[in-house]
Amino acid sequence: MTKLTVQALEWTGSALKVLDQRQLPDTIAYDVYDDAAGVHDAIASMRVRGAPAIGIAAAYGVVLSAYRHYRDTPSQWQAKVAADMAFLAQSRPTAVNLFTALATMKTVLDKVSEQPLADLLACAKAIHADDVAANRRMGELGADLIGHAKGILTHCNTGALATGGYGTALGVIRSVRQRQDVAVFAGETRPWLQGARLTVWELAQEGIPVTLIADSAAAWLMQSGAVDWVIVGADRIAANGDTANKIGTYALAVLARQHQVKFMVVAPTTTIDWSIASGVAIDIEQRHARELLPACYHTPDSLVTAWNPVFDVTPAELITALVTERGVVMQPSLTTMEALQ
Numbered sequence: 001m002t003k004l005t006v007q008a009l010e011w012t013g014s015a016l017k018v019l020d021q022r023q024l025p026d027t028i029a030y031d032v033y034d035d036a037a038g039v040h041d042a043i044a045s046m047r048v049r050g051a052p053a054i055g056i057a058a059a060y061g062v063v064l065s066a067y068r069h070y071r072d073t074p075s076q077w078q079a080k081v082a083a084d085m086a087f088l089a090q091s092r093p094t095a096v097n098l099f100t101a102l103a104t105m106k107t108v109l110d111k112v113s114e115q116p117l118a119d120l121l122a123c124a125k126a127i128h129a130d131d132v133a134a135n136r137r138m139g140e141l142g143a144d145l146i147g148h149a150k151g152i153l154t155h156c157n158t159g160a161l162a163t164g165g166y167g168t169a170l171g172v173i174r175s176v177r178q179r180q181d182v183a184v185f186a187g188e189t190r191p192w193l194q195g196a197r198l199t200v201w202e203l204a205q206e207g208i209p210v211t212l213i214a215d216s217a218a219a220w221l222m223q224s225g226a227v228d229w230v231i232v233g234a235d236r237i238a239a240n241g242d243t244a245n246k247i248g249t250y251a252l253a254v255l256a257r258q259h260q261v262k263f264m265v266v267a268p269t270t271t272i273d274w275s276i277a278s279g280v281a282i283d284i285e286q287r288h289a290r291e292l293l294p295a296c297y298h299t300p301d302s303l304v305t306a307w308n309p310v311f312d313v314t315p316a317e318l319i320t321a322l323v324t325e326r327g328v329v330m331q332p333s334l335t336t337m338e339a340l341q
């Protein structure tokens with residue numbers, strides 16, 4: 001079994017230690033949180049990011065909330081934790097793992113127990129461990145599906161940094177690399193540069209060679225014949241397989257279809273939102289124009305603004321395969337996705 005060298009989140013026993021991904025790869029710095037408000041801020045500010053990692057962080061945020069309120073206001077601690085959960089749910093809108101994890105923690109909070117704090121911690125740890133197990137399973141299933149490949153292009157960061165450990169799309173790439181040599185290409189992923197700052201760093205930590213490309217080079221790379229698969233993660237998948245992921249994913253799916261390159265989405269079933277029939281219902285996060293605009297335009301009277309949606313939705317019909325820990329669905333649709341329920 002491959003060791004996990006990079007870890008985004010660590011439970012210290014009394015607090016949550018978070019690797020600050022805003023500072024990578026130049027600086028490796030950690031923040032330690034002991035309350036839910038801090039965890040909300042860590043998610044909203046993208047110190048921790050990536051759909052599964054956001055869900056896991058929120059689960060530990062609920063544990064921290066329970067520790068605090070059980071100690072400070074024992075008569076109303078559950079109501080205060082519920083309020084903190086509502087606040088955590090507002091940290092980011094698109095990744096459904098956040099809401100799935102909070103709903104799971106709520107079932108434990110609502111249970112009558114003689115050891116509620118221990119139960120909540122056990123649940124958060126299980127959410128974390130289940131995600132790592134799902135990643136490893138998806139890694140093997142994805143590698144089986146690929147068989148032999150000469151090149152893979154990935155987008156955003158979907159590795160240990162974005163999950164409980166190992167990774168979704170990057171987990172498949174790690175598993176493929178254990179079996180064969182394959183060229184790995186990573187798109188920069190503008191504007192936040194998850195590819196250029198995080199993915200290439202993470203792969204280098206794992207000893208996996210990688211070639212960085214500008215996002216705008218993807219069409220030309222595919223035209224050259226260097227890649228057989230595009231492999232990406234997901235933030236929310238509708239019941240029909242429509243997939244929200246980092247902005248630019250949809251463009252890659254269109255380009256892949258044009259160039260007969262196969263397109264794989266890798267995500268645990270915690271990323272599937274069975275309550276929505278199609279991707280139209282997915283709330284797409286818009287982040288601040290400042291994250292895109294040069295500093296000289298950060299003035300109230302500036303004539304230059306920015307449109308900064310940070311996710312897009314890839315229609316299911318452009319997806320060759322959806323890989324989950326429960327199995328692989330070829331050509332996802334309302335009908336084929338039923339096998340995962």
Ligand SMILES: CSC[C@@H](O)[C@@H](O)C(=O)COP(=O)(O)O
Pocket residue numbers: 049050051052095155156157158159162163167168169194232233234235245246247310
């Ligand atoms: C396993 S990660 C899958 C997705 O969460 C990932 O591709 C992505 O879009 C992350 O977006 P981010 O804005 O960095 O949180």
